Amino acid sequence: MKIRTLFPVTGVVAVSFILSACSSLNLNSPNSEAPSPGAKGEQILLTIRHTQVKDTQKKRLAMLQEVVKSTEAKVPGLSITLDGVEDKVNRFEKLRAEMAAGNPPEIFDLFGGTDTKDYVKANRLLDLTPILSELGLTDKFYSFEEFTVDGKIYGIPMAGYVEGLYYNKKILSEYQIKPPQTWNELLDAAAKLKAQKITPFALAAKDSWVINMMCNTMWVRTAGRDSVEGFLDGSKHWTDPDVVDAFQKYDLLVKNGYFQEGSLALSYAEQQNKFSSGEAAFMFDGSWANTPLLDPEKSAIVKDVGFMSFPDMGGPGDGFINGGWSNAYGFSKKVTPAQLVAIKEFIRQMYNEPMQKRQLVEEGMPPAMKLQDTSNVNPLIMQIMDVFATSKGAFPAFDSRIQTKVREKLERGMQELVGGRTDPVTLMTDIQKQQDASNKEETHTN
Known part of the structure; x- marks a missing residue:
């Protein structure tokens, strides 16, 4: 995968590689239609396994908490529990054991490549291909490569890395x-x-x-x-x-x-x-x-x-x-119709231009989605993007x-x-x- 073909550098502004011809995203618009819960008055419970537990990740956690709050507001009866686990413990111990037992959280931090393929083989992951299409998100991301198995997408990248x-x-x-x-x-x-x-x-x-x-x-x-x-x-x-x-x-x-x-x-x-x-x-x-x-x-x-x-x-x-996009949110295949409604709303609230822009500006996290606005980016982040964009190509970890x-x-x-x-x-x-x-x-x- 040639990163420079994905991220063309325009002029002298290094970070302009993020610019895209995609249309503006209005997924976070206050006028967006709220989903209906599975049944009137039904309580819907979701657990989100995240890895924002370090002192240096407080801003990322705050953004996730905002997404949780807005998702709950959109779905009547929804209650989301955040379960924070250190990233390596989650990846190599906790999530692996839960997958083996068949009881992962409904939403969880997922690593791409071999991890995703193993969990697909074990029939544990929700196929996101039709959901991304329904929400109009399929073409809004740079790459689903590390989360694609047999043509189906099983993870939505949160950010890129270099x-x-x-x-x-x-x-x-x-x-x-x-x-x-x-x-x-x-x-x-x-x-x-x-x-x-x-x-x-x-x-x-x-x-x-x-x-x-x-x-x-x-x-x-x-x-x-x-x-x-x-x-x-x-x-x-x-x-x-x-x-x-x-x-x-x-x-x-x-x-x-x-x-x-x-x-x-x-x-x-x-x-x-x-x-x-x-x-x-x-x-x-x-x-x-x-x-x-x-x-x-x-x-x-x-x-x-x-x-x-x-x-x-x-x-x-x-x-x-x-470099690439190897960290994502994955979703359990074993969810109820009402939980699936809530998951779709979580995706709407998490994956949109304003949230990706905040991650880039506030945290210096290379976006997973194609942004139209890349103003106010720290010079160090611009330098990193330039190095990424002008490389011969990329290889995964x-x-x-x-x-x-x-x-x-x-x-x-x-x-x-x-x-x-x-x-x-x-x-x-x-x-x-x-x-x-x-x-x-x-x-x-x-």
Whole structure:
């Protein structure tokens, strides 16, 4: 998927890629017709599982609460319960167990790719294709790709994301370092910064998924954007020299002491704290980090933060960026007709131009829907959009495609690599063994 074909940049205003020829959305109009409940006087109960539980997500939670209130006002007898769960706990533990038991909430935070396909296979997800058509929303989104199975749509993306390298403009300027465009320039910058007792990279490795964000981009740089698909169909291997090369380069950063000290004991928030306090020059993260970075009460670098694609490494994946729309709301297939009426109204209230614009302006969340108005966007967000729009193309996060056991083994293995308890060649050999086993298991189950 070529992001730049989805997001054409017009003139010098980077964020204008969002502009669309779509007609104005009036789904939030006070004159819109309210739905009828299932039966007169009937009480309708819905639970929404959300992941807006961090201190940095208060604005997002407030927006969701507004949507809940407006949805309840439109549907007589409706009462919605909000159930907040940390995103990784929801994805890998709670929702997975509920899906296995067949009792997920009516509305829930859903990850695309493999997660969605697994739940469709288990017959747990509501087919949204006819609902989106009924509400006139099918053509209003950039992409349903990660939530489409056999031509049917099972999730509605809330926002887009982009992963890349945040940098401290003030630090780089002080030490006369330009934003590095190549791997060698990045190494030179890191060495110079460390010599000045500046932490080159903020990193919190206690949450193992954090390590693999940058690793994912690095092996795509050296081995190509289709490497994960190759792992899955057996045409590529984790032990291939171009894949191992990326992990050896990552290991070099570890051995040279370029990462935040004591990272294995630090949770994800500490990575952002290190960078936002002005104590680190670089941080690899996703655009969801915009909220704390741009909050003057939490960040000392509000006016000094920049964003760039990870430097070129001389491989076929140079110029591609990790980005897309992989987080959505999904809906249980096991809902009553009255609950379905309420779900449709929730979709009306959540997915419209005013709400998407608020997410973009207030939270710096790239929109999932094609907006007509992109004024008043923070310069950092404009820079992120520009990087996204001018990239060669995009690739999805590996954990949206790879099997669970492979992901878990890689996460544990990367913690061992950061801790000096393994080496890249040994690690990749172990990962390939698990990949072979997982591929074989899928062949038998299919």
